[in-house]
Amino acid sequence: MLVIASLVVSGCAEAQKYTADEMQLRKEIGQLLIVGIRGTEISDTSHIVRDITEYNVGGVILFEYDVPSRSRPRNITSRDQLKKLCADLQRRAGGRLLIGIDQEGGMVSRLKQNYGFPLFPSAKKTAQEGDKSVRETARLTAATLADLNINLDFAPCVDVDINPDCPVIGKLERSFSGDAKRVARCGAIWVEELEKKGVIACLKHFPGHGSSRNDTHLGVADVSDSWMPSELEPYRALIADGNVTMIMTTHVFNAQFDSVYPATLSYKTLTGLLRDSLHYDGVIVTDDMAMGAMTQQYNLEEALTLTLLAGADMLCLSNNGAEYNADIVPQVVDMLFRKVKEGVIPAERIHDSYGRMQRMKKAFNLGD
Numbered sequence: 001m002l003v004i005a006s007l008v009v010s011g012c013a014e015a016q017k018y019t020a021d022e023m024q025l026r027k028e029i030g031q032l033l034i035v036g037i038r039g040t041e042i043s044d045t046s047h048i049v050r051d052i053t054e055y056n057v058g059g060v061i062l063f064e065y066d067v068p069s070r071s072r073p074r075n076i077t078s079r080d081q082l083k084k085l086c087a088d089l090q091r092r093a094g095g096r097l098l099i100g101i102d103q104e105g106g107m108v109s110r111l112k113q114n115y116g117f118p119l120f121p122s123a124k125k126t127a128q129e130g131d132k133s134v135r136e137t138a139r140l141t142a143a144t145l146a147d148l149n150i151n152l153d154f155a156p157c158v159d160v161d162i163n164p165d166c167p168v169i170g171k172l173e174r175s176f177s178g179d180a181k182r183v184a185r186c187g188a189i190w191v192e193e194l195e196k197k198g199v200i201a202c203l204k205h206f207p208g209h210g211s212s213r214n215d216t217h218l219g220v221a222d223v224s225d226s227w228m229p230s231e232l233e234p235y236r237a238l239i240a241d242g243n244v245t246m247i248m249t250t251h252v253f254n255a256q257f258d259s260v261y262p263a264t265l266s267y268k269t270l271t272g273l274l275r276d277s278l279h280y281d282g283v284i285v286t287d288d289m290a291m292g293a294m295t296q297q298y299n300l301e302e303a304l305t306l307t308l309l310a311g312a313d314m315l316c317l318s319n320n321g322a323e324y325n326a327d328i329v330p331q332v333v334d335m336l337f338r339k340v341k342e343g344v345i346p347a348e349r350i351h352d353s354y355g356r357m358q359r360m361k362k363a364f365n366l367g368d
Helices: 002-017 020-031 047-055 079-092 123-129 131-148 180-196 229-240 267-277 300-310 328-341 347-363
Strands: 033-036 059-062 098-101 103-105 200-206 246-249 283-285 315-317
Touching (some): 020 047, 020 347, 033 047, 033 328, 047 079, 047 328, 059 079, 079 098, 079 131, 103 123, 103 131, 123 131, 131 180, 180 200, 200 229, 267 300, 283 347, 300 328, 300 347, 315 328
Parallel strands (some): 033 059, 033 315, 059 098, 200 246, 246 283
């Protein structure tokens, strides 16, 4: 009871500091954040409870491995444990929380066999075995996530396998194929099966990571001389069919679109190409802002400001990079609120993204 009372007092104090319009703006900023947390269970003192209650955080992203401490567990030890964690998070948020995970299959499987989950084959393997195999894996993934109360899968990966030696796509068998039409077909199957179970599908990594020679987790990946127009085709086809709810950016640098900024921070790429040319009006989520391609060139304030101005709607703060910051949500809300008040970020930019987030959540029964 003391914890609940302190949250109420804190909330009242917060309200006294801001006007009604300012409180709404801060609420909208909070909804644009999806944050990583530590722990296999939550309690009244967990910082995510504060983030949900006081800062209206939009979602959480779950991991199996904790990178800062180089240890396990992070969030997952068993099916029953994970299901309870997700239910507890959702209860705290009144049923409005995005709970996301990277569950592609193969090497990118947070749900591993040693935790009691089935084997999920890689995208490449399923595609080689035919549409039936792709559908069976997508269906199994969807059913598993829905049973766990996970409502967002950062999958399918629709990168085209331009460079089979790409250390983060081709070598990990994350791409369905080197044939863009085949990638689009497999991606469509995944989207269909996930959304049948009420799980939001997120295409990644726009505008294409499959031709890179480097890993954006570790640093800069320049695809200016290797990127191929076919890498846009899965997005073009799926957007035209009306089958896309969310798209994730990539941090690759591609001078074919922008000679200054990597894709995640590029207005020419996110607004000029994705919004205006491909006519996409769904949610754009950034890849993890803690990855080396971001942190080695930009501080967090600069990167978040640039990506919002570029057209991103949801900011991925994994808390699973070089360090863990339990206060990243209040710090980012304060930071972006200040940027709006200073006129650096137009308030309308926040309102637009908040509106997209709420339309998406309402479509999946997660809205206010």
